[in-house]
Amino acid sequence: MEQQFNILKKNGLSITEGRKKILELFLDAEGALAHADIEKHTDAAFDRVTVYRTLQTFVEKGIIHQIPTTDNAILYALCKDRCEEGHHHDEHVHFICDNCNKTICLDDVTVPDVKLPKGFQPLQSAMVVKGICDDCR
Amino acid sequence: MEQQFNILKKNGLSITEGRKKILELFLDAEGALAHADIEKHTDAAFDRVTVYRTLQTFVEKGIIHQIPTTDNAILYALCKDRCEEGHHHDEHVHFICDNCNKTICLDDVTVPDVKLPKGFQPLQSAMVVKGICDDCR
DNA sequence: GTAACTGCAAAATATTTGCATCCTT
DNA sequence: AAGGATGCAAATATTTTGCAGTTAC
Numbered sequence: 598m599e600q601q602f603n604i605l606k607k608n609g610l611s612i613t614e615g616r617k618k619i620l621e622l623f624l625d626a627e628g629a630l631a632h633a634d635i636e637k638h639t640d641a642a643f644d645r646v647t648v649y650r651t652l653q654t655f656v657e658k659g660i661i662h663q664i665p666t667t668d669n670a671i672l673y674a675l676c677k678d679r680c681e682e683g684h685h686h687d688e689h690v691h692f693i694c695d696n697c698n699k700t701i702c703l704d705d706v707t708v709p710d711v712k713l714p715k716g717f718q719p720l721q722s723a724m725v726v727k728g729i730c731d732d733c734r
Numbered sequence: 735m736e737q738q739f740n741i742l743k744k745n746g747l748s749i750t751e752g753r754k755k756i757l758e759l760f761l762d763a764e765g766a767l768a769h770a771d772i773e774k775h776t777d778a779a780f781d782r783v784t785v786y787r788t789l790q791t792f793v794e795k796g797i798i799h800q801i802p803t804t805d806n807a808i809l810y811a812l813c814k815d816r817c818e819e820g821h822h823h824d825e826h827v828h829f830i831c832d833n834c835n836k837t838i839c840l841d842d843v844t845v846p847d848v849k850l851p852k853g854f855q856p857l858q859s860a861m862v863v864k865g866i867c868d869d870c871r
Numbered sequence: 872g873t874a875a876c877t878g879c880a881a882a883a884t885a886t887t888t889g890c891a892t893c894c895t896t
Numbered sequence: 897a898a899g900g901a902t903g904c905a906a907a908t909a910t911t912t913t914g915c916a917g918t919t920a921c
Contacts, residue, residue, distance in 0.1 A: 611895050644903050665802035665862055709846045716868030724861045731853030748920050781878050
């Protein structure tokens with residue numbers, strides 16, 4: 598069943614090879630992907646620039662979201678149902694393994710609310726835990 | 735009182751102009767600084783490469799820590815007492831204002847523990863909240 | 872004096888932009 | 897046919913590395 602097709606259609610995007618392929622990667626991926634991962638997995642079938650533009654489009658449409666990291670490499674991961682255009686609800690925790698370096702979306706672990714100082718209004722929060730993942734111990 | 739001097743001394747680093755100046759910036763700064771901020775504030779008095787190396791050294795020594803962001807620009811901020819060499823305890827929440835774009839260390843807000851799935855061993859966690867800061871409402 | 876630190880040059884990487892061409896609708 | 901998407905080339909920006917000269921201790 599062409600899930601990629603539906604996602605693109607629903608967001609008013611043209612159905613193209615590149616978009617379908619990149620979307621497929623995300624659907625298949627366990628965790629999050631960096632720009633470099635995508636280039637690697639598509640085997641240079643698409644121009645580097647196209648990958649940049651596709652990722653940017655997907656983020657704008659709310660199909661994927663960005664995950665903050667401390668190593669100058671933005672990670673991207675599929676949004677779940679609650680993400681909508683222009684308004685992400687990226688409320689699950691991400692785990693980055695220090696050993697295998699994979700990033701895993703812990704969909705079942707929600708980001709806890711924190712009490713902010715007076716005057717701070719939260720709109721979105723993200724949490725990244727580093728450590729050793731299940732596979733690497 | 736030469737606080738910069740003490741910090742460098744304590745960490746076994748040579749006292750140099752560049753290090754003192756960059757450290758001073760962090761001590762004065764409200765929030766976190768990006769590499770670009772530092773270059774701007776030092777008015778090109780130091781080589782770009784020196785800034786990179788100084789920041790790297792400070793991170794290694796546990797004087798500053800990196801803050802994850804989603805915009806391909808690592809932010810740095812002074813560590814508090816609990817950071818030690820090679821082992822950061824960056825356990826407070828960071829707030830990024832959608833309006834003024836400043837990043838603020840909420841030193842009093844600690845990152846809550848989350849219950850991870852079986853097999854995942856946490857070593858370090860970071861939390862970033864985006865929204866509107868106190869000054870911008 | 873010696874080891875550590877810095878600046879310069881240059882290489883390696885990463886990202887953005889403009890434009891002509893091709894594809895989707 | 898028209899607008900959007902892609903590829904290519906090139907401009908920018910960012911980060912890393914090597915080495916020679918300088919500085920802190």
